[in-house]
Amino acid sequence: MTLAVEVIIAAVIGLALGFIIDHYLISTKARKAAAEAENLVAHAEKEAESLKKEALLEAKDEIFKQKSEADAEEKTRRKEIAALENRLVQREETIDRRMESVDKREHQLSSQAGQLAHREEELNAAFAEVTARLERVASMTADEAKIELLKSLEEEVQRESVALIRDTETQAKDEADRRARRIVGIAIQRVAADHTAEATVSVVHIPTDEMKGRLIGREGRNIRAFEQITGINLIIDDTPETVVLSSFDPVRREVGRIALESLIADGRIHPARIEEVFGKAEKLVNEQIQRDGEQATFDAGVHSLHPELVKTLGRLRFRTSYGQNVLNHSLEVSWLAGVMAEELGADVALAKRAGLLHDLGKAIDHEVEGPHALIGAELAKRMGENPEVVHIIEAHHNDVEPQTVEAVLVQAADAISASRPGARRETLESYVKRLEKLEAVANSHGGVEKTYAMQAGREVRIMVQPDEVSDSDAVILARDVAKEIEEQLEYPGQIKVMVVRESRAVDYAK
Numbered sequence: 183m184t185l186a187v188e189v190i191i192a193a194v195i196g197l198a199l200g201f202i203i204d205h206y207l208i209s210t211k212a213r214k215a216a217a218e219a220e221n222l223v224a225h226a227e228k229e230a231e232s233l234k235k236e237a238l239l240e241a242k243d244e245i246f247k248q249k250s251e252a253d254a255e256e257k258t259r260r261k262e263i264a265a266l267e268n269r270l271v272q273r274e275e276t277i278d279r280r281m282e283s284v285d286k287r288e289h290q291l292s293s294q295a296g297q298l299a300h301r302e303e304e305l306n307a308a309f310a311e312v313t314a315r316l317e318r319v320a321s322m323t324a325d326e327a328k329i330e331l332l333k334s335l336e337e338e339v340q341r342e343s344v345a346l347i348r349d350t351e352t353q354a355k356d357e358a359d360r361r362a363r364r365i366v367g368i369a370i371q372r373v374a375a376d377h378t379a380e381a382t383v384s385v386v387h388i389p390t391d392e393m394k395g396r397l398i399g400r401e402g403r404n405i406r407a408f409e410q411i412t413g414i415n416l417i418i419d420d421t422p423e424t425v426v427l428s429s430f431d432p433v434r435r436e437v438g439r440i441a442l443e444s445l446i447a448d449g450r451i452h453p454a455r456i457e458e459v460f461g462k463a464e465k466l467v468n469e470q471i472q473r474d475g476e477q478a479t480f481d482a483g484v485h486s487l488h489p490e491l492v493k494t495l496g497r498l499r500f501r502t503s504y505g506q507n508v509l510n511h512s513l514e515v516s517w518l519a520g521v522m523a524e525e526l527g528a529d530v531a532l533a534k535r536a537g538l539l540h541d542l543g544k545a546i547d548h549e550v551e552g553p554h555a556l557i558g559a560e561l562a563k564r565m566g567e568n569p570e571v572v573h574i575i576e577a578h579h580n581d582v583e584p585q586t587v588e589a590v591l592v593q594a595a596d597a598i599s600a601s602r603p604g605a606r607r608e609t610l611e612s613y614v615k616r617l618e619k620l621e622a623v624a625n626s627h628g629g630v631e632k633t634y635a636m637q638a639g640r641e642v643r644i645m646v647q648p649d650e651v652s653d654s655d656a657v658i659l660a661r662d663v664a665k666e667i668e669e670q671l672e673y674p675g676q677i678k679v680m681v682v683r684e685s686r687a688v689d690y691a692k
Contacts, residue, residue: 384427384439388446394418396451397425407453411460414438432500437467471496478509482516482538484531488565495538497545511599512541518595523588533588536574539567540592543575555579597676616673623666624679627659641678642667648685656681 388394397418398405405416413434417426427442429435441463445451448459475496479487487495498509516537523533543550543558550557559576563569574592577584584590617635620642624633629650634643644663646656660681667677 384435386425386427386439386442386446388423388425391422393446394425397445399451403453404451404456407456408438408442411453411457412438412441416442432502433467433471433497436500437463440466471499474499474509478513478538482513482534483520484516484535484538488567491539491542491562491565491567494542494545494561498541501544503541503544506600508541508544512538514599515540515592515595518598519588519591522591522595526587526591528587528591532568532570532574533591535568536571536588537592537595539571540575540578540596553579553581555581616671619671620667620677623670624663627663629655629659639673639677641680644679644681646681646683648683651681651683653683656683 388397396404397408397416399407405418408414408416413429413431415428416438417428419426425442427435427438429438437460441456441460444459444463445456448455471493473496475492475494478495479485479492495509495512498512499507501508503511516534519533519537520530522528523530539558539562541554541558542561543554543556546561547554547557555576555578559572562575563572570586570588573582573585574589576582577589578592578596580593584593617639620635620639621633624630624642624644629646630644631647632645634645635641636643642663644659646659651659660679663681664677664679667673667679
C-alpha cells in the first residue's frame, strides 16, 4: 500500500514536473518568438526608414541635377544675349562714328564752300575797285592825275623803305652773328683745355683670387663690416683678380677705394682694422678735397670764397657728367666766360666767379632733390654769395630767365665746354636711344615722310611730302619740332632742325 502510494505520488510529481517543464519551455519559446517578431518588426521599420531616406536623397539629387542643368542653360542663354547686345552696341558706335565723320566732312565742305565764296567776293570787289580807279583816272584832270601819281609813288617808296629796313636788320643780325662767332673762336683758342673721359665705376685689382676669400671673411663678417662702416656695396664675383665698389656718392666711393687698397696692401683684414683704415682714408680724401678746391680757386683767379663753397667745389673732383670731370669742366667754363666777358666789355670777375660755381649743385644733388642749378644757387645764397652770382647759377640751364649779360655768357661757355669734341661721351645704348627719340619727335607730325638724325644727334633732317606741307608750313614744322625737342629731351649743346621740301616735275619726250 505504501509502495503503491509512493508510486502514485511519484507519478503525480513526475506529471506535475513534466507539466511545469513543458509550460516553461512553451513560455520560453513564446517569449523567443515574440522577441524575434519584435526584432523583425524593428528591422523592417529600419529598412523602411532607410529606403525612405534613400528615396528622398535620390529625389533631391535629381532635383539638384535638373536645377544645375537649368542654371547652365540659363547662363548660356544670358551669354548669347550679352554677346548679341555687345555686337549691337558696337554696330551702333560704328554707325555713330561714321555719322560723325560724315558730319565733319559735310561741315568741312560747307566751310570750304564758304571760303571759296568769300574769296570770290573779294576778287570781284578788287576787280570792281581797280575798274573804278581806272575809270576815275581816265576822267581826271592833270592836277588830279598828278596827285594820284604822287600817292602811288609814296606807297611804293614806303614799300621799298620797309624792304630796306628788313635788309638792314638782316645785315645787322649777320654782323652780330659774325662778331659772336669771332668772340667764341677767340675764347676757345685762348682756353685750350685737355679732356679726359672718366669712368664712374671704381674697380680695385687684387693680387690673387685667394684675397677674395679673405675680404669676405668667415661667414661673411669682413664684407658685412666693410659695407656697414663705409656705406658702399662691395661686389665680389667671378671676374679674376678684380672687385668692384658701388655707391651713389662718388666721394664715399673714393674713400672706400683707398681703404680697400690699404687693407689689401696691409694684409690684415678684420672689422677693427677696417674701421681704422676707413677713418684714415676718409681723412685723406677730405684733405684732398680741400686741396683740390683751393687749387681750383687759385687756377680760376677767384678769391674770397666761403670755406664751405671751397670744400664743395673740391668734391666735384670725384663727380663726372657724361664721362667729363665736373671740376675741370667748371674751370673751363670760368675761363671761357671770362674771355668772352673781356671781349664784350662785361664784368670779367663776375663771369669767372659764376662760371666756376655754376655746377656747384652737382656735388650734393644726390642728397637734395631738385635741379642741380637751383640746388647750387640755394647753397651759394646760404653761404652769403653775391646775388648776381646766385642768379647766374640758377639761370645757366634756363630754370629761371637770365637777366644779365654775364648769365648769358656763362650759358654759352657751359655749352661750348660740353660740346667740344672728346669732352663728353655717352654709352652706345643711351646714344642710340637719344637718336631714336629725336626721330620719333619729328615723325609724330603730319606730312613727314622720313627723318634722319645726323652728326651724332646734333642735326635732325626731316623730309616732308610736298603736296601736304607748303613752304610756310615747313617753317612752322621746324619751329614746332625744335620746341618739342627742347621740352622733351635732354642733350648737350644745340640741335639743328632742318626741314627739306622737294618738288619734282617730270615729263617725257616721245
